[in-house]
Amino acid sequence: MSIVIDIVFETPPTLPAAASIIIGVAFPQRVKMSDVARTAGVSVATVSKVVNGRYGVAAATVERVQQVISQLGYEASLGAQSLRSHRTNVLGILVAEFEPFSTELLKGASKEVAGTGYQLLAYSSGDGGGTSIGWERRSLARLSGTLIDGAVIVTPTVVETKQDFHVVAVDPHTGPSGLPTIDSDNFAGAVLATNYLLSLGHRRIGHLSGRPDLESARLREAGFRKAMADAGVAVDERLVRVGGFRVESAEAPAFELLSLPDRPTAVFAGNDLSAISTMDVARGMGLSVPDDLSVIGFDNVPESALVNPPLTTITQPLQRMGAEALRLLVDLIAGVERSTHIRLPTELVVRSSCRPFPPPPRASLPLTVRPT
Incomplete structure (x- = not known):
């Protein structure tokens, strides 16, 4: 069967006039029964019988219809189909916003x-960053019962649900609980x-954490502190700042870190x-990555391989996470x-944004003396 992915915005995005014309051309008027x-x-009644697989229509007529x-x-x-059968054969993917993390999950x-x-309905609540508590409840209330048979919710703020259909949570704010995750x-x-970073010789390592209300951010900071402790390296609390998992929210704390008199030689960013964002701030301050500062991220979104220099990072198998969530939902239904509860492994992806500290001395160039 064909795969249909509908993108639905709770708050429609603002589009220029030209864009609305293009959309009008791309989506013609709906074909009616x-x-x-x-x-x-x-007759319309005959078409209805064919669509719903009912008896009483000649084989030749069925084929023609x-x-x-x-x-x-x-x-x-979908609404009419739901009223007839109490099923739509549509599964929802609910996100607070479409950004690199959720987009990779959606691909999977x-x-x-x-x-x-089943077909797939991707739905954005319009809540930038997912900071509004309970956005997924409101989204489920709008979609459940008539449009979808179950839902995958990406980074929900609240994991409890009173819906009478199946829900799978991906990377919930509060960690695993009663919902399949x-x-x-x-x-x-x-x-x-x-x-x-420690293996490269760095000891003054900064950490730009995610939002403190996110379980993933708390676990990443805990892992950072555990590795430092195991290596016998004290964490300088001045080097730990909240970056918020977003480019714009990370700019100020990154600038604060890199403005310290004894700034870090490396930064482990929460995503x-x-x-x-840290690399951009460093560049604006005249610092070179990785010559003056090593930076490592987390997630391995496509953008990480496209920046200059390409970002060393920890890969989450995001597309596999999306695929596993969809398969789990189908199986539960x-x-x-x-x-x-499915937990997938993470791996190190080494690119070009980190280097040993102290950096190796630059080789001196031999002088060539031309004969006079």
Whole structure:
């Protein structure tokens, strides 16, 4: 079957006039059942029987109606389908906003949905950053019952749900609880990142953490502190700042870190976006990455490989997380018994944003004396 991914915004984005014209061209007027009936030369009731798989229609007529449905691109209304069967065969992916993390998860889910008999509805609450507590409850209330049969919620602020259908949470703010969850080993990944910097000789290592209300941020900071303690290196608390997991929120704390008289020689940023922000701030201050400052991130979003220099990071298997969440949701709806908490491993991806400290002496260039 074909895969349909609808992107729904709770608050429609502002578009220029030209964009609205393009969208109008891309999405023509919806084909109605009456259009199918008129083209096929049958009654609307006959088309309804064919669409819903009911008896009483000749095989030749069924074939003709199905051909017209295919030609016209007719799709039954999700609301009407739900009223008839109490099922829509649509699964929701609910996010606070579409950004690199959630987009990678969506890619994985969209691949996994093939062959399941379901279609995918991606829905943004319009809450930038997911800071509004309970955004997922409001989104579920709007979609459940008539539009979706179950939902994958990305980084929900509240994991309890009173909905009468299945929900899977990806990287919930509060960590695993009563809901089926998918996450990665944030603690082990942070230990890996910090140990890598320590292995390069760094001791003044700064940490730009995520939001303190996020379990993933707390685990990454805990992993950083554990690795430092195991190495016998005291954490200078002046080098630990809240970066917030966003480019704009990381700028000020990154500047504060790099403005210290005894600034860090390396920074472990809580995610790739704050790492990229740190690199931008360093560049604006006349510092070179990695010559003057080593930077390591977390997530391995596509942007991490595109910056200059390419960012060394900890990879979360984001697309696999999205695929696992979708598969778990499908299995739960089907009544398949399986583990409802899946934790995936993290790995180090070495690129070009880190170097040993102190840096090796630059080789002197031999002098060439031209004969006079």
